Each structure stands twice: as C-alpha cells, then as structure tokens.
Amino acid sequence: MGIADDILSHPSAALAALAYQLDLGADETIGDTPIDRFAEAAKPAPVAMTARGLAPTPASRPGRTDADASPDPGPDPGPDPRVDPVAVARAMAEAAADLDGLRLAIQGYDLCDLKKGARNTVFADGNPGARVMIVGEAPGREEDLEGLPFVGRAGQLLDRMFAAIGLSRRSPDAQSALYITNVMPWRPPQNREPDAGEIAMMRPFLERHIELVDPVLIVVMGNTPCQALLNQKGILRLRGHWMQGLGRPVMPMTHPAYLLRTPGAKREAWADLQQIEARLKENEKV
Ligand code: URA
Numbered sequence: 001m002g003i004a005d006d007i008l009s010h011p012s013a014a015l016a017a018l019a020y021q022l023d024l025g026a027d028e029t030i031g032d033t034p035i036d037r038f039a040e041a042a043k044p045a046p047v048a049m050t051a052r053g054l055a056p057t058p059a060s061r062p063g064r065t066d067a068d069a070s071p072d073p074g075p076d077p078g079p080d081p082r083v084d085p086v087a088v089a090r091a092m093a094e095a096a097a098d099l100d101g102l103r104l105a106i107q108g109y110d111l112c113d114l115k116k117g118a119r120n121t122v123f124a125d126g127n128p129g130a131r132v133m134i135v136g137e138a139p140g141r142e143e144d145l146e147g148l149p150f151v152g153r154a155g156q157l158l159d160r161m162f163a164a165i166g167l168s169r170r171s172p173d174a175q176s177a178l179y180i181t182n183v184m185p186w187r188p189p190q191n192r193e194p195d196a197g198e199i200a201m202m203r204p205f206l207e208r209h210i211e212l213v214d215p216v217l218i219v220v221m222g223n224t225p226c227q228a229l230l231n232q233k234g235i236l237r238l239r240g241h242w243m244q245g246l247g248r249p250v251m252p253m254t255h256p257a258y259l260l261r262t263p264g265a266k267r268e269a270w271a272d273l274q275q276i277e278a279r280l281k282e283n284e285k286v
Contacts, residue, residue, distance in 0.1 A: 085111040085201040093208035099128055102212060106185050106205050112198060114138075118186035120147035124209070126169035127177035131280060133215035134158070135206070137224035137255065138184035140191055149180050154257040158221070161256065161269065165277040175284075179213055181206075183228045199228050210246055216283050218248055219276065222255030240272050242279075251276055 079085075088111055096102035103123045115121070122139040125148045134150075142152035150158050162168065162178055171177040184194045184202055194202075206228055210218065220226050223235045229245040230252070232238060238252040253272045259265055 079111070083111065085197075086204065089201050090204040093204040096208055096212070099124075099209075099212050102205065102208055109205070112184075112186065112201055114184060114186035114188055114194070114198060117189055119144050121185045122147055122149050122182060122187075123185060124179065124181040125149050125151075126179040127171060127174060128179055128213050129174035130167075130171075130177035130179040130213070131174060131216040131283070132162075132167055132178050132219060132276065133210060133213050133217075134162075134178060134180045134219045134221060135225040135229065136180070136182045136221045138182050138191075138194055139187040141187070143182075144187035149182050150256075154255065154260060157256040157260060161273060164270075165273050179215065181209055183224050194224055196227075199224065203228050207246060210248070215248065217276065217279060218245060218250045220245075220250055220252050222258065226252050240268060240275065242275070249279065251279075 089109060092105040092109060093102065096105045103121075106123060107121050109115070118139070120139075120143075122143050136150060139149060140152050140154070143149055143155070149155070158180075159169065166176050167178050168176060169178040169180055183199060183206055185205075188194055188198075218229065220229055223233050226235055226238055227233050229250060230238070230243055235252055235254055239254050241252065243250045243252065251272060254262075254265055254269060259269055
C-alpha cells in the first residue's frame with residue numbers, strides 16, 4: 001500500500017499530514033497563476049476507461065437526456081487578441097462619474113487575471129475628502145479577506161506612522177484625513193509583485209480615482225505605485241524627494257512592509273513624514 005492509499009484509508013493520517021503542512025507555513029492552496037474554476041467546471045468530464053472500455057458519459061447515464069449535456073466548449077481560447085485591455089479600462093474609467101461608479105467599473109472589469117484568484121475587490125478606505133491620498137501596491141491576505149486596503153500588520157504600521165503627523169483614515173475632518181487605495185484592487189497569488197501588464201491595465205482606473213478624489217498630495221508606498229504614477233522604479237533612491245505625478249506633488253516612501261523587515265529605515269520614513277506635514281502646513285497658508 002502506497003502513502004496516498006494509507007492516507008485515504010486513515011482519515012487521522014490525512015489530518016496529521018494537513019497539520020504538518022500548516023506547521024510548515026502552507027496555509028493556502030494557491031499556485032503561481034490563478035485558475036479559473038468556472039472555466040474548469042465548464043470543461044467536459046474526463047472520459048474514464050473501465051475494464052469494459054469507455055465509462056458512460058453523463059448524458060448516456062440512465063435518467064439523463066441529451067438536453068442535460070452542455071455542448072463541448074473546447075479548449076479555453078485565452079484572451080481575445082482584438083481586445084486591448086488598457087483601452088477597455090480607459091473607456092470604463094472615464095465613464096465613471098463618481099467614486100461609486102468607479103468602484104462598480106473596477107468590479108466589472110474582467111480582463112485582469114488577478115481578479116479570478118481574489119476573494120474581494122479592494123477599492124479604497126478612508127475619507128474621500130482627504131488632502132492626502134496614499135497609493136499602495138496590492139492587497140495582501142488580510143486585505144483580500146476584508147475587502148479593505150492596508151488592514152494587516154503593514155497597514156497597522158501605516159496608520160501609526162500617519163497618526164504621528166496627525167492624519168487618520170478615520171478622521172471625518174478633511175484637514176486631518178487620509179484616503180487609501182492600491183494600484184491593484186486584487187491580491188496577486190502568493191503576494192507576488194504585479195507585473196508591468198497588470199499595472200498598465202489598472203492605471204486608467206488609478207488615474208480616474210485620483211482625479212475624482214482630487215487630493216492636495218499623493219504618497220506612493222513602494223515600487224509598484226512609483227512605476228504606475230511616476231514611471232520609475234528604485235524606491236530607495238526616490239524616497240524622500242518630491243516628484244510630480246498627474247500634475248500633483250507626489251512623495252515616494254518605502255512600503256511599511258519593508259519598514260517592518262528593516263526597522264533601521266524608520267528614521268528615513270519619519271523624515272519623509274515630516275516633509276509631508278510641512279507641505280500640508282504650507283498649503284494651509286495659500
Ligand atoms: N500592501 C499594500 O501595498 N497594500 C495593501 O493594501 C496591503 C499591503
């Protein structure tokens with residue numbers, strides 16, 4: 001008897017094997033690329049060989065009619081080469097008259113494969129009247145579960161960092177409020193970085209998002225939003241320097257997840273926060 005047979009015939013062995021995998025940190029059954037389970041379900045059931053030849057197909061089983069059998073959809077044809085995902089995103093984003101419309105447009109956009117593997121579309125959190133808009137990379141596990149950006153450990157650090165300069169996503173007062181979103185509204189498998197194609201197709205939505213919120217300044221956290229808004233990478237070089245993106249001041253900062261791994265970099269992050277505070281005070285005088 002092989003290991004697989006052993007596990008199948010002893011449920012306690014199967015449970016122990018599962019617990020062992022959890023101990024190793026394998027707490028999710030996901031692969032590198034998302035799988036469209038709906039498309040999988042539409043595929044015809046494999047034809048099994050029996051000792052007498054071919055096993056009966058579902059439609060030839062007693063009690064079933066040919067009308068029950070769905071037509072063979074054939075192999076997944078993949079993306080339609082005539083459809084330009086960036087142009088579709090741009091048309092949908094531009095048609096959104098307000099933030100609710102934009103949220104619906106993103107939820108209805110089906111050309112980004114990351115959506116297939118995500119539990120939730122993570123749109124934004126905070127006060128849309130805020131002077132400061134934070135743009136992160138993409139949802140992680142907690143954000144995907146809750147449907148809100150920056151709610152995991154990195155998000156808690158982000159909240160503490162901005163509280164230190166008097167800003168909060170919970171503030172009803174626009175002067176002290178934050179509005180938070182990400183370049184990608186869907187969690188990439190195993191938290192990998194979004195690729196250039198994924199960033200390009202979601203950029204029109206981000207641009208419209210910024211236009212609708214109309215913040216005084218934008219803070220980009222990490223490389224992905226730097227690439228999306230400034231067309232540049234190299235956050236350790238860019239951080240702490242005011243830049244222009246979509247006609248607004250943009251402050252690149254290291255991502256709070258990086259700060260959790262590299263506490264020594266918090267001193268520079270504090271200097272960046274102080275620059276943001278000073279810029280907001282300047283803006284009050286105008
Ligand atoms: N990291 C991000 O960039 N965004 C989130 O929402 C969470 C973690």
